[in-house]
Amino acid sequence: MIESTPRLSSTQEVVKELNRRSSFVMVSHVKPDGDTLGAGLALGLALKRLGKRVAYFQQDCVPRNLRFLPEAELVGRDLPPDLPDDTLYVFCDMSDWRRAGEYLPPVERENILDIDHHLGNSLFGKLNYVLEKECSTGSVVMHLLRGLGVPLDSRVATCILATIMTDTGGFMHSNTTPEALELSAELMRLGADKEQITEEIFLRKRVAATKLLGRIIEEMRFEHDARYCYSFVDDAMLAQTGADGEDTEDTVNTLLGQDGVDVAALFKAIEGEIRVSLRSSGRVNVQAAALRLGGGGHFRASGLTYPGPLQQAFAAVEAALVAEGL
Ligand code: AMP
Ligand code: MN
Ligand code: MN
Numbered sequence: 001m002i003e004s005t006p007r008l009s010s011t012q013e014v015v016k017e018l019n020r021r022s023s024f025v026m027v028s029h030v031k032p033d034g035d036t037l038g039a040g041l042a043l044g045l046a047l048k049r050l051g052k053r054v055a056y057f058q059q060d061c062v063p064r065n066l067r068f069l070p071e072a073e074l075v076g077r078d079l080p081p082d083l084p085d086d087t088l089y090v091f092c093d094m095s096d097w098r099r100a101g102e103y104l105p106p107v108e109r110e111n112i113l114d115i116d117h118h119l120g121n122s123l124f125g126k127l128n129y130v131l132e133k134e135c136s137t138g139s140v141v142m143h144l145l146r147g148l149g150v151p152l153d154s155r156v157a158t159c160i161l162a163t164i165m166t167d168t169g170g171f172m173h174s175n176t177t178p179e180a181l182e183l184s185a186e187l188m189r190l191g192a193d194k195e196q197i198t199e200e201i202f203l204r205k206r207v208a209a210t211k212l213l214g215r216i217i218e219e220m221r222f223e224h225d226a227r228y229c230y231s232f233v234d235d236a237m238l239a240q241t242g243a244d245g246e247d248t249e250d251t252v253n254t255l256l257g258q259d260g261v262d263v264a265a266l267f268k269a270i271e272g273e274i275r276v277s278l279r280s281s282g283r284v285n286v287q288a289a290a291l292r293l294g295g296g297g298h299f300r301a302s303g304l305t306y307p308g309p310l311q312q313a314f315a316a317v318e319a320a321l322v323a324e325g326l
Contacts, residue, residue: 006123014113014129015147018047023087025079028058029099031275033249034066034166034201036093039115039137041071042159043090046150055080057089059101063246068200069162070155077103088113093137095121095296115140119287119298135175138163139183154191161192162201169253170202174282174300209247212237216251216266220258223318224326229255230265230317232310238270245270252277263326265317267310274306274313278321289320 024047026040037058044054056075066072089107091097095118097107114125117134134140138160145152164184168176171184188194212233219231233248248268255264256279263284268275276293278286279301286302293316295304306313318326 006125006128008123009127009129011129011143011147014127014144017088017113017127018144018148019050021052021086021088023053023084025055025057025083025087025089027089027091027100027104028056028075029092029094030059030101031245032058032060032063032066033093034069034197035136035138035163037062037066037072037075038069038159038163038166039092039141040090041069041075042138042156042163043092043115043141043144045071045156045159046145046148046152049150049153050148055083057100057104059103063249064206065200065204065246065249066162068196069159079105087111090115091125092116092141094118097122097124115144118296120291120296135177135180136163136167138167139180142183152190154193157187157190157192158197161187161194162197165194165197166201170198175298206243206247208242208244211241212243212247213251213254215241216248217254220255222258222261224322226258226260227262228265228318228321228326229258229261229263230267230314231255232267232269234269234310235271252279255279256281263321265321267306267313267317269310269313274308274310276304276306276313276317278302278304278317284321284324284326286321286324289317289324289326292320292323293317 026044028036028040047054058075062072062075089111090113092115110126112125114128116130117137117140121130131140164180215237216231220229222229252264252266262281264279266277280286285299287297287299290297290302290304293304297303
């Protein structure tokens with residue numbers, strides 16, 4: 001069989017496919033954030049309104065601060081045993097299918113819809129709906145909801161607004177375009193609960209998380225004339241503070257926020273794995289640096305998993321950043 005070259009799909013093509021199928025699994029990436037989860041929930045809720053059958057697959061637990069999202073309680077690792085063969089698996093917010101994790105049973109390309117906004121998406125689906133200019137995967141989903149002509153209620157609106165606020169850092173990052181703000185206003189008029197999103201995702205912190213942040217700040221190191229700031233978290237620091245992996249979310253932004261810092265890295269050596277979060281003020285492309293080490297992401301926010309000891313990870317990441325102009 002000759003594999004056709006993967007390509008981007010039009011809104012019309014994707015809407016046609018969504019109308020044609022009757023059963024769906026929304027798939028989020030490992031270490032889920034408000035974008036991957038919110039995008040899947042929004043599309044899932046809308047498809048249900050059209051009378052479709054929808055299940056949600058996510059390998060990792062729903063983070064505490066996202067449990068308020070409508071239908072989050074239906075998200076998990078276990079899929080219904082009786083899914084029809086022509087179920088469409090909708091991968092949200094990942095540049096490659098491997099980011100869904102190893103627990104997802106194998107899915108044929110024929111049954112994959114890839115919805116994303118990352119740079120360098122590997123176009124792994126039968127249909128690939130990738131809009132790199134959109135601030136979140138949820139705002140990509142919004143084009144499909146309009147195409148489907150499905151009525152938008154406050155629950156769908158809350159999910160989409162959560163994706164935008166997550167990926168713009170509460171309207172602070174450079175992807176906060178006029179279009180992102182206009183869409184957010186529209187979602188608020190539809191009843192999206194901005195207060196709740198702000199409270200749950202940005203304001204409320206566990207004391208253990210704040211103590212962990214303190215430890216991360218104590219361990220900050222500065223290199224390259226203090227333009228590069230990095231720190232780490234390990235299992236011992238989690239045990240000392242009573243925090244867990246979820247409590248490391250967002251702390252890398254504190255590192256990037258230090259005066260004069262262009263690039264920040266947080267190394268998370270947790271449960272035998274090293275995950276690295278990279279952030280840039282805009283001068284250095286951290287997506288390109290992450291790609292050198294098998295990761296990915298966006299120009300100003302990226303990540304990777306490093307297969308080796310922490311000291312080596314420090315050196316490898318620094319070398320990748322230097323190669324990208326640090
Ligand atoms: P994080 O630092 O985990 O918030 O991730 C920042 C960005 O990098 C997100 O857009 C992620 O999707 C992406 N990213 C994180 N880890 C990886 C990875 N191992 N492979 C590819 N992309 C990643
Ligand atoms: Mn994501
Ligand atoms: Mn995203």
